[in-house]
Amino acid sequence: MSLSPVYITGTSIFLPNNPVPSEEMEDYLGFINGKPSKSRKIVLRNNGIETRYYALKKGGEPTHTNAELAAEAIRGLFKDDPSGMTKIDVMTSGTSSPDQLMPSHGVMVHGCLPELGAIEVISPAGNCCAGMHALKYAYLSIRSGEAHRAVSSGSELMSLVMRSGVFEEEVQHLIDLHENPYVAFKKEFLRWMLSDGAGAFLLEDKPAATGLSLRLDWIDGVSYAGEMDTCMYQGGEKDEEGHFKGFKLYDSEGLIHESVFSVKQDIGLLSDNIVPLGGRKVKEIFERRGLTVDDVDWFLPHISSEFFKSKIFEVMEVLGRGIPYEKWFMNLSRLGNVGAASIYLMVHELLHSGKLKKGERLLLLVPESARFSYMFAMLTVV
Template sequence: MSLAHHTSNARPEAYITLTAAEMPNAPVDNDHIESVLGMINGKPSRAKRIILRNNGIQSRHYVLDPNTQEPVCNNAQLTAQAVRNLFASKNELNQIDLLACGTTMPDQIAPGHAVMVHGELASPPCETVSTASICISGLMALKYAYLAVRNGDSRKAVATGSETASILLRARNYEAETQAKLEQLETRPEIGFDKDFLRWMLSDGAGAVCIEPQPRTDTTSLKIHWIKTLSYANELETCMYAGATKQANGDLIGWNRYEGAALMKESVLAIKQDVKLLNDNIVPYAITKTLDRLVAETGLQADDIDYFLPHISSMYFYHKVADALADMHFVIPQEKWFTNLTTKGNTGSASIFIMLDELVKSGRLKSGNKLLCFVPESGRFSSGFMLLEVV
């Protein structure tokens, strides 16, 4: 009898069976941000009020100790704790056979973030993969884990997204704001989407999911129907970046081209955005062009969606996304939207994990509900969507 008679051609499915998050320290409200991040040149920021009014964030978390402004943990340690939070026992943690970790800024240039997280966990040998990008890096890690389970290469995969942006957002890393920039902020809020905007919006957190080939009976499991990501780097220049400076022609000069003193003098390591490029392109590319293609490929319809989980960098973009969906005749009623941006802040690659964990544990989900997750990224303009179904 041939081997074919003994094996099944059916591919395993992949289910998110466990979710977890780790938010460092106590939440920080808008009145106390500068007590944690510090004041530039000892003076309160005049831009903060304008930027917070537009981004709508009310509280967030930082790994920084508010008394010393030093981190209580690094990125790998924060991520490892999110992974531990997934499991009820060390024994189950030790069964992980794949660890896929995404982040914008790992603790070091090399080695990769995932091996450092694995080292913190001290779990048995397993496959590790580090995905490098900005907000979409967490979804990329999740897709790697999803595909590994679907291919039968993994039976207990863990994917993570994490950020410790506050370490770079401390006052010591910034120059004084200019009067001209403040005047522009009053009439054009989007002009603040550079270092100042990022300072008052980005925050810290980590999230993790466990992906397995069968759903669990004791938890809410989410079947992964598909994960789609697209890059538009062939059409657009770099928008959000760190460890480089941007030239007039759109090219980047990387950190390794600079001498040590110049790295600080020219703020090469700071996180920056090309604000005009962002405002002109993020919605048309991340929503319209990408969703048009996904609808054609998958047959997805707005009526199929019970919950829409958008990772939006700011509430400034909330209605812009809604308007873009309406223009496409892909209307998702506002009562189906779920975001915790205002209470958890913009946690970048961790955001979709933290949203999923809160929604799953809210008790609102019912069998058969379909969740559409959306993760845009302005790095060089990428967009990702994920369709999940409650089982």
């Protein structure tokens, strides 16, 4: 059976409301225990994020659901040809912050897009890699000949679980116990890291009739969960030995007093492992595919913090795969860390920047600290 080529023929993004500068973050997320955060400036100084987007009004009132963010990005693919929405075979939607446990995120996005009609819908679960998993399913659907046109999306709505109200019961409980009423850094850290937004790609088995398209040459992924502990998590907690306890094992009082549904990060585990493990996979991919640094014209790494930029460069350089900074393209400082949507936002911006030339190749890297997974892809401008 011959395999069909796959092209990204359209991109679209949706960023809710206006950009939020760092000094206004607590106007939207609120103050924990009524006091400004002591860690905010420290975290922001290291992550390099200057503005981000929230699906919130000042004071914390929501303006969108996650499904609505993704639907707006998908609808944007067809702003010049709304009838194109009736010609989609498959829709895939990845996120780490669905609006509910059930139904799946994808079908809720589909529910916001009745104009798509009855189609196949896939909902990859996970964290930052979920958007790339959605892309891979769409890619494989077309590559196999099972579909001719597919849409993939990545979206996040993390701000709702970063609002101060999520932590107030825990803080009050600590006060009642005469303990220090401060939320653990592993919980507060991510309040200053994560943003809201969505991006979408239109994939087809032939390039667009006009303008540039991106041929999707390959997508590779790997999980190191077999050798690594849980690092970023929500809906559970780690004990002192590192064992993970999911929310179903808590009683109602424990869920509230320990703010189990806040998003947490094991900072030490993250810092020691996220870059070296990614470097291991880079080495394997380059060797297996016979690639050199000269084969990469643009490098689009999704990183949560500018802190990791030099570390990624150093690891790749040691491996003999150091990609010069002039080939890097990121928008973290302006858009923030939008998880599963971030790679969509970067590709969209670069594609519409006027910088790309036919024949150039883009290497995408998306790491996921949840339990250390990585996704890579190579695109060629056509």
